[in-house]
Amino acid sequence: MIGRFIHKKYSCFMRLVAVMMLLFIAVAGTAQDDIKVCTVKDGKMFIWLSKKLPPAELDAFITKFDLGHLALKRFIESGFTDSIKLAGWVVGLNNASSFTLAKPLASFDGINDPAKRITFMGLEPPMDLQFPSVSNSVVFGYNKFRNKESFAIKDSVVTFFLRNNKKAERVMLAGSFNNWDPAALSMTKTDSGWIAGVTLKPGKYWYKFIVDGKWMTDPDNSMAENDYAGNTNSVYFFTNTVFRIDGYSQAKKVFVAGSFNGWQGNKLALNKNANGWELPVYLAEGTYTYRFVVDGKWMTDPANPVQFPNEYHEMNAVITIGVPHLFTLNGFPEAKTVIVTGSFNGWRKDELYMKKTDKGWELPYVLGKGNYEYKFIVDGKWITDPANPPYGNNKEANSLLVLNPNYTFRLKGYAGAKSVYLAGDFNSWNPSSIPMRKEQDDWVFSVHLSRGKHLYKFIVDGKWIIDPDNKLWEQNEHDTGNSVIWFNE
Template identity: 50%
Template sequence: MRLAVIHINGLLKLVLSLLLVLCPALPKAQPPVKKYIFSKGDMQISLSKNISEKELDDFIKQYDVADLALKQMIKKNFADSIINNGWKVDVNDNNLLVISKKPGAADIVNDITGFIKGSINIDIGNPIPLNKQSYGINNFRKQLPFTIKDSIVTFTLNGRGNANQVMLAGNFTNWQQGAIPMVKNGNDWLLPVKLKPGKYTYKFIVDGEWINDPYNAIVEGDGEGNNNSVFYVSNYLFKLDGNSNAKRVFVAGNFAGWEDGKIKMNKTTTGWELPVLLDTGTYTYRFIVDGKWITDPANPNKLPNEFGEYNSSISVGKPVLFLLNGLTAANQVYLAGSFNDWRSFELKMKRTATGWEIPYVLGAGNYEYKFFADGRWIDAEGTISKEHEPGSVFVIGANYTFRLKKYAAAKSVFIAGDFNGWSPNAYAMKKEGDEWVMPLHLATGKHLYKFVVDGNWIIDPGNNLWEENEHGTGNSIVWVK
């Protein structure tokens, strides 16, 4: 086995060359043999009989092979555990133990991950934003999605055994600059990569030719004329035990518009499940078992719905604490906003010594909210408000600041655009010196907007980018990368 680790432009590239290894007894001057490799498509472990107990313990822990009882084999020739786990003994003399096994789907993950982890830990890249998505689900043709174990994703390209070289490139490798050679295993190519939950785009480079994953049905453009395969590393598992006689089970929720029959769960030996990537936020959902809507029996967290029933609820991420000072004499207070479709019955607040509070998880975005206290709408300052009036605004993860200059004498300025439904009086800008400013969170891509100055709509005088609208008055344009 040769292993070369090359640093190019500060990026780590891994070059693996696997050769058949038959390990003869080593002279005592050499360190003891302790290898776990691929050899002609087989998994192979080679161990010297003179290996120290500490070295053997470290090897067993590193490659997670405690179930093979290697200590008993070396000391007492106890081979039952090795054989029962599907391995065979190739060499067993006074100096050397060599065992091997044909890898199955699950074994590939354990073995190739263990091999590379023993050489170098591939831990690269960050996910790309879900942007306007709330969730992501993998969709592969004719095969299951890539196996994930302990945050290790084993990328697989099947049926390219005739290729001389296959490399993996993606947003997590800085594409071609950090492309990583894959390992050949029979007619397939494999590579384990440690990835945190998130959305990733990738391609294979087969003998110099860039291709999308032929088995992955999800492809999206990168805005530069290229289409790339998409893979989601999940952070939540929808799971429904039992119901083994059901023909179909779906999950529906606010993350997917409550659409019936859109998200199908997979049948398992114990029930139904589906791994999903959920963006930061709070979500409500139900299972649909052969047409019957039910809450998740394993999830105690529930929120009331408009039918007088309940929906199961999950949160991903850290909560924001909403506070309302005063109104200590109120009987009930609820939080409502653009984040829960202004449901005034859903988020019941908890009474405190000075008012009311409720923690609620939200992702990056721009939000409006109000409180509903004993049948009356109240804004963040505690002022009574009408139902149709805009709520108080707060922003999480602001990434763009709108600025309007030369209107220092204006009494009020609002920002309106495709990011707030073109509301003329919801997003009030703040005067700072001789300009009006408002930081907002904008999704990647193109956005249209205008300013509303003392009731008059104007395009941004400081922005030369604009396009015509249906009124013939134009809209300013901002691009977010």
Template identity: 40%
Template sequence: MRHSFLTAIFLLVLLPSVHVSAQQKPGNVCYISDNRIYFQLDKRWTSTQKKEFSELFSLDSILIETAMQSINAFSYDSITWLVTRVNSNITELSKPLAHAPSTLHSNDAHLLTNDVFLIDDGWDISPVSHQMVIDFPEKIGKNEFSQESGYRYANDTAYFLLSGFQDAGQVYLSGTFNNWSTLQTPMHKTGKGWETGIRLKPGKYLYKFIADGRWLADPENLQKENDGNAGYNSVLYVLNYEFRLKGYESARKVSVAGSFNNWKPGKIRLTRVPGGWNLPVYLQEGTHAYKFVVDKQWLNDPDNPDIRTDADGNTNSFLGIGDTLLFRLNDFENAGTVILSGSFNGWSTTELRMNKVKGGWELPYVLAAGNYEYKYIVDGKWMPDPANPHTAGSGDYTNSVISFKPNHTFKLRYFTDAKSVLVSGSFNGWSTSGYRMELKDGLWTYELNLKPGKYTYKFNVDGQWMIDPANDDWEGNWEGTGNSVLWIDP
């Protein structure tokens, strides 16, 4: 196993702050922030790796083992250490900077409180096997570079360019797409500066450059966000849709508004092009309603035949990004109208009219991965989906629940004589009615789509709450009964 450490401290850089769930940042096992020194520990380390880490930073092996047991805080050698679980594998250990290990004091009295110590690639224990796409509240995004040459995208590859810096010895690209690795993505010198390409799928990404150990936001990227350390991260969107409006060449201003920006006109402006207007954007997966606004006049997309009526009687254009789910209601062939209504369309009672087919009613609908509640409205009468055993709520407020692209299955063995088994937790606001599980072959199950992060949950068996007997990971609660803990990794 290779661990050369490059004399232990390779270079000093400012660590960007990113509010996303992430795995271990390769190479960033130690950093300083807000006058505290942080160490990231990986429970998958071998005993040899733990020993080398302990020797490198002068940390007692007992202290490391104690921290890996995920105690919130503990005192060791008269120092109070804080422990935070980053995800199911990574534990973060910290103490005041005044108690930094001697390894870091020898020649570094000038350290800033946001410097990071980069260890060589021997400590890349958790290689990134995925691209970290930021989960963000906005459903739409666009790029804005001061120079068109600052960024380009071709053949599923995003090309980043840092202009100038010809005297730099090394330049790296670091961001959410490589888990903020400081060594994984070197850039190559060109006649204009430094460039590198990364295969990226559509989404939002944060990034910075590292030129000779100094962090830099992209000077040509006008889209930026506060990094939490009095600086900025550059924002990049890998685009997946283009709004186009033909004609209206004499218009002064054209924008698009829709469900993706709360129908705010004038905020998302199209660019004048030969023959009309256009705007490349990133849109989150799902179905979106929209209209163009031409010199303050609203109009539907003349080239989009998918037009539907909302609850107020207004017509809107619709588009879908992602995969399609087919909703089907069997029978009711004598019904006059059947409407699909759910959390995915604001429970509209007019928008989604289903199509009559042989044996029932159908409607294809584009959805983002997630969990949704819905009902059918048959000739004005609300009803849950009779073919779907998964429900939430009770009585007249019982809704069918569907998980589109589930990534976790809750399981509870035994209790086969129970009349009702529910699962509830932080993923549904601890709803007392929970999600009703299904019994099959002696096993109660329920599938959900859960975003990366930490969740707490419990089962409710015929009115009695209980933690998951098959999950040893749990934490205390206000009632003193405990909650089971689940980690979903990216």
């Protein structure tokens, strides 16, 4: 229950430092039933626990080392590992009797310096950064309720509704929109349940109800997610788009599929109504192509005149959210066709045909804030943007477009490096799309980051490294670690 488990400033490992990294074993001997270890060894934070500990002993161990965010009880009962992995731990030994968890320290350099130890362990980020409503990682979303309609919206006010619970004396609403404050938002009792209005903007939100002091997810909401602390929260999307197709009253199933969901033709079902079929969704800023699938037959949107060609010599309907960016290519008056393509449309070479002008070629195209690669295709020949060449004039690279740069990465201590690249979740971990620029003895580059958590690394002369000036990091699947930044725009 996220509202009651807002973490303390330091993680469990600060407890380890406080006891000078001593080994704690509750009962002497080697019996598997008695194992309770939480320590640091071989450069790793290490936990070894018996699965047969009495509940009181397990609770005491979890409290002593502030391990509540790992959801160890759920792991012992059902093998649930989401919270463990999200916190950067790796499961080692795991049998019927006991299990081990390990998490590497960034370094033992300065381990006797209390300030550096605090940095190793990391401060908990603010709640609003852990649950950003708009993020580059969330392209689309929709709501799926049972036994009740989706929450009513009027003038940006969303009316959250908890059905039944008529005997409850007090019901509160807490979520990412009010920093999970359990006392901030009282719900009003009605003849069918409880309601509360919240002013929101389009995006993704997490929430829970608190019924007479007991936290609970929305029993009528099929959309729920586990957070990094081992709690399950209901998810609500404030939608900004409605996919709609009129008619087809005899159809059994109608789906929408598009670039926003990888063209999965049987995932997003429209709901039948008196006029046809529709599905409200949330879409992040950008341009999207889509088609309907009516009883297995793919078709474009007959009511949408904006269409792009596809590889099957058919047309896809187009929907845009946001303000267009104008792609321009000067010159090439003799060219017959010029196409712009990039990471924003899957590098399709049959979709974005530019229009000829007096100065060259242009195409307005809606993109959200972010980091993109692109090229032009002039009569079949791929070229970078002459007005925006890749850094170092690398002919194999792509032109880079950063819309709304708001954070500058800086790498110090590598003045002698020949090349440095930046990669992270903000560019799909592409190791060659963001070449950093030399600024005296440092390497720098500005990108766009959405609010919340981001992972990144530097590639120095072909070698991947974490940021030496950022002690906040977490483990990855390669056991090499990723640097972490919590960004608040």
